[in-house]
Amino acid sequence: MLVLLILCVVVYMLIPYVLSRVCGLGVYRRGKNRQEKEFAFTFDDGPDPCYTPELLDLLKQYGVKATFFVLGSKAERYPELIWRMHEEGHQIGIHNYTHTCNWMLTPWEVKHQHVGRTADIIERITGERPTCYRPPWGLLNMGDLLFLRKSYRIVVWSVMGWDWKRQDDAEPLTQRLLSKIKPGAIVLLHDSGDTPGADEEAPRQMLKALQTVLQVLQHKGYQYMRTDKLLEYKAVEGYAMNQTIHPAKHIKSRVYE
Numbered sequence: 164m165l166v167l168l169i170l171c172v173v174v175y176m177l178i179p180y181v182l183s184r185v186c187g188l189g190v191y192r193r194g195k196n197r198q199e200k201e202f203a204f205t206f207d208d209g210p211d212p213c214y215t216p217e218l219l220d221l222l223k224q225y226g227v228k229a230t231f232f233v234l235g236s237k238a239e240r241y242p243e244l245i246w247r248m249h250e251e252g253h254q255i256g257i258h259n260y261t262h263t264c265n266w267m268l269t270p271w272e273v274k275h276q277h278v279g280r281t282a283d284i285i286e287r288i289t290g291e292r293p294t295c296y297r298p299p300w301g302l303l304n305m306g307d308l309l310f311l312r313k314s315y316r317i318v319v320w321s322v323m324g325w326d327w328k329r330q331d332d333a334e335p336l337t338q339r340l341l342s343k344i345k346p347g348a349i350v351l352l353h354d355s356g357d358t359p360g361a362d363e364e365a366p367r368q369m370l371k372a373l374q375t376v377l378q379v380l381q382h383k384g385y386q387y388m389r390t391d392k393l394l395e396y397k398a399v400e401g402y403a404m405n406q407t408i409h410p411a412k413h414i415k416s417r418v419y420e
């Protein structure tokens with residue numbers, strides 16, 4: 164019985180972890196073009212009624228288009244913020260309906276109760292169906308790795324902000340971002356602090372650090388873009404409601420980096 168349990172954990176959790184997070188198979192971690200000074204900011208766990216509007220103001224001020232991986236339950240609660248992201252040209256991706264780890268879910272639950280449900284909510288608000296997905300904590304189960312990536316681009320990150328814990332000031336986060344952002348980077352930050360393990364005030368410091376980072380990188384000639392642009396695939400403009408075609412399905416499955 165114990166052997167069977169260990170085998171299940173290895174096959175369902177550990178192998179997908181090693182393949183996706185260590186080897187980068189089946190997921191996107193960074194853009195292919197490492198020559199150009201292009202990279203993407205991504206923001207997880209929102210929308211948040213307090214921090215997301217401030218973040219959107221900041222991004223607008225610096226002309227930044229970013230990608231938001233949102234929770235379906237919060238999108239339902241704050242549709243006006245989802246609409247604003249869409250209207251201001253940001254990409255909206257899926258981060259499950261609630262912040263639940265995929266290792267605790269069956270592939271069917273991930274696909275229908277979290278990803279499909281959240282895609283429906285976003286599509287109802289914006290008229291455009293999301294094409295990319297980031298699992299909470301970046302953890303996929305074997306079913307996700309085998310099947311979900313055929314319908315959605317699974318985007319993880321190359322630069323982790325470690326921004327969910329409040330520190331004495333924003334300086335460590337600022338320096339971490341400035342030292343780690345390289346051409347092609349996908350940067351992970353959070354615009355909400357109510358996820359288990361996070362500090363509620365942490366996004367305040369993220370906003371402060373981000374402002375400094377944007378000021379510095381602007382002078383260095385960096386360009387910020389959505390992950391779909393960075394990864395050179397195009398989101399479907401004006402995607403009509405009730406359409407069942409998933410753009411990602413038309414792109415051949417391959418090993419991504």
Ligand SMILES: [Zn+2]
Pocket residue numbers: 207208258262299300358
């Ligand atoms: Zn998250």
